[in-house]
Amino acid sequence: MDIKTPLLIVFEGIDGSGKTTISKMLYEYLKNNNLRVSWFREPSDSKWGKEIRELSKIYDEIPIDKELDLFTKDRKWDVKNNIVPAFKRNEIVILDRYYFSSACYQGAKGLEIEMILKINEKFAPPPNALFIIDTEIETALDRIKRDRDSTAILFEKKDYLKKVRKNYLNLKEKNTFIINGNSSIKDVFSETLKHFNELFLK
Numbered sequence: 001m002d003i004k005t006p007l008l009i010v011f012e013g014i015d016g017s018g019k020t021t022i023s024k025m026l027y028e029y030l031k032n033n034n035l036r037v038s039w040f041r042e043p044s045d046s047k048w049g050k051e052i053r054e055l056s057k058i059y060d061e062i063p064i065d066k067e068l069d070l071f072t073k074d075r076k077w078d079v080k081n082n083i084v085p086a087f088k089r090n091e092i093v094i095l096d097r098y099y100f101s102s103a104c105y106q107g108a109k110g111l112e113i114e115m116i117l118k119i120n121e122k123f124a125p126p127p128n129a130l131f132i133i134d135t136e137i138e139t140a141l142d143r144i145k146r147d148r149d150s151t152a153i154l155f156e157k158k159d160y161l162k163k164v165r166k167n168y169l170n171l172k173e174k175n176t177f178i179i180n181g182n183s184s185i186k187d188v189f190s191e192t193l194k195h196f197n198e199l200f201l202k
Contacts, residue, residue, distance in 0.1 A: 001033045002202040006087040008125055009196070010098045012168060013133035014161050016140030017181045018188060022133060023096045025189050026196065030092055038086045040078065041096040048074035064109055071102045072119060079124050087125070099124050100171060108163035129199055130173050131192055135181035137161050175199060 011023040020041070027039040043049030048070050055062050055070075075098075086093045099120035107113035137158055169178065177195045181188055 001030075001035060003035060003092070003200045004202065005036065005090050005092055007092045007129075007200065008083065008087075008095065008127045009092065010095045010100065010127040010130045011133065012097060012100045012104070012130065013135060013181060014137070014140050014165050014168070016143040017133040017135040018143070018185065019131075019133040019181075020096050021185060022131070022179075022189055022192055023094050025185075026192060027094050029193065030094075036089060036091040037094060038082070038091050039094045039096070040082045042078060042098060042101065043071070043074050044078040044082065046074050046077035046081075048077065064106065064111060068102065068106055068111065068116065068119075071106075075099060075102075075120060076123055083125060095127075098127065100130065100168070100173070104164050104167035104171075107167050108160055113167060127173070128175060129196065130171070130176045131179055131195070132168050132171070132176065133179050133181040133188065134165070134169065137165065139182050 009023075009026070011019040013019040024039060027037055030037040043052040052070050052074060055067075083093055083095075099117065102120065103113045103116040106116060140161065141158070177192075179188055179191050179195075183191075
């Protein structure tokens, strides 16, 4: 495959959308085609990312300003320690969540989406492609219950997720693709790969 690198490919969507599965499938596909590729997720493995995961257990009790600060610090670490070094190695970087998650999730809690985007755009490289795996709320919640065997927290409450989903669908980033996440994994990946190839395959 002849693809000009480095590239930053971002996957977004509500919890249970299937974005993690699809992003890993693209990573494996590209790696199997002998391309240099890295896969990362946010929150990262930084101390702030670990704190975010701990606090997710009491998510609706976190002050919104503290939440935004933690995600911003974690993302700065991710850019410095994961994304930029991978760029220097001339790799394709695949991200499971990025600053669009902050904008859409925290925007659904009342913060201004454009403000969050601008804060992140000051230090975070823009993606070459943004894949939003758009999934019906009920479908996403059914997957969470089936796959995680856990009680829904704020991230996974219907009314909140409806707002998050709406925010995702209103994003106006360049090279944004809305992928139907209600289909089978095979179909979702096929649609994703089709857009990827049309955009980057030379």
